Amino acid sequence: MTALQAVALLLVVAAGTAIVFISDPLRQTLVLSIFGLTLTLLFFVLQAPDVALSQLVVGSVGMPVIILAALRKIAQHASARERHEEDGE
Amino acid sequence: MSRRGRLLLFGCAGSGLLAVLVIGLHGLPPFGDFHGAYGLLVDRLEPGRRHATDIVTALNFDLRAFDTLGEEFILFASVTGVALLLRHLRDEEDEPPRRSVDDHRFAGASDALRLLSLILIPLLVSLGVYLALHGALTPGGGFQAGVVLAAGPLAILLAGRYLALKRVAPHWAVEALDGIGALAYAAIGLGGLIFASAYLENFLPLGTSGHLLSGGMMPLNSIAVGLEVTGAFLLTWTEFLDQDLLVARGEL
Numbered sequence: 001m002t003a004l005q006a007v008a009l010l011l012v013v014a015a016g017t018a019i020v021f022i023s024d025p026l027r028q029t030l031v032l033s034i035f036g037l038t039l040t041l042l043f044f045v046l047q048a049p050d051v052a053l054s055q056l057v058v059g060s061v062g063m064p065v066i067i068l069a070a071l072r073k074i075a076q077h078a079s080a081r082e083r084h085e086e087d088g089e
Numbered sequence: 090m091s092r093r094g095r096l097l098l099f100g101c102a103g104s105g106l107l108a109v110l111v112i113g114l115h116g117l118p119p120f121g122d123f124h125g126a127y128g129l130l131v132d133r134l135e136p137g138r139r140h141a142t143d144i145v146t147a148l149n150f151d152l153r154a155f156d157t158l159g160e161e162f163i164l165f166a167s168v169t170g171v172a173l174l175l176r177h178l179r180d181e182e183d184e185p186p187r188r189s190v191d192d193h194r195f196a197g198a199s200d201a202l203r204l205l206s207l208i209l210i211p212l213l214v215s216l217g218v219y220l221a222l223h224g225a226l227t228p229g230g231g232f233q234a235g236v237v238l239a240a241g242p243l244a245i246l247l248a249g250r251y252l253a254l255k256r257v258a259p260h261w262a263v264e265a266l267d268g269i270g271a272l273a274y275a276a277i278g279l280g281g282l283i284f285a286s287a288y289l290e291n292f293l294p295l296g297t298s299g300h301l302l303s304g305g306m307m308p309l310n311s312i313a314v315g316l317e318v319t320g321a322f323l324l325t326w327t328e329f330l331d332q333d334l335l336v337a338r339g340e341l
Contacts, residue, residue, distance in 0.1 A: 001120050001121065049228035049229075050143070050145040050146075050228045050229065050233065053220070053228065053237070054232055054233050054236060057236035057237055057239075061243065062239075062322060062326075065326055066326070069329035069330055069332065073332055
């Protein structure tokens, strides 16, 4: 294992652990995106550029965008329900 | 179950898992040790057989072209599922949701962000086209090209211009891309059935190794997959973002 590979592996471990310990889903999504980027780096130093290219977009852009849209929808739903309940009382 | 009981249960299960993991990891070959005869064989075989220099693409579009067909349609089916589900939620209306001036920009796009996305868009699009065309030569190929190409229009959203994104990539066009790409890949396979021995068998001249038009039907396959993946990702994103817009305006 070269030093570069070791560093890339450690970065993946750090980013992955960070995701677990962050409780706010919004921040978690952003860190997930960074995690995708570290994975890209890992695949690249392990000489798998084809996989790295896919991971770059899917992991650091594609998935976070969908999660962000879903989070926004959940938040709006929750606030709408609260308003509804207040009106009902 | 009490906290003590749960901890005890976790201790038993956890130590069992740890033991199995240690035994399993102990038997692994060392880091970087490669025993794949298949990989070495393909490395030897493909440059001569198909004049391709990127072996991963050669695997995807030649040796395992049929697997790729299956993967194409997995993506196609799942994206269709997402579109069906989310459109059902907006009362199955065929028309895209009504727009107001407010939709023109999502709040929070600064001038710096706009400039950055303006620089990013041409870079992403040209990189995507490059990846699709050079699939058989350098790392990349259809899928990678597709996701990079789809990220281009997404940068318009980053600039805060959702309406412009919808104008560049309207629903009908994105759906058409998705469908045409999937169909084209299957149709190229039929060419193999007609002009060569089997479905998805190469039937085009191989060209000179290292030239743009080499690798037989790989460039065509790569472009077809690129179109499909671009369409698939854009469709998924715009469906989700449409939901977002509806929620923001209180229509859902």
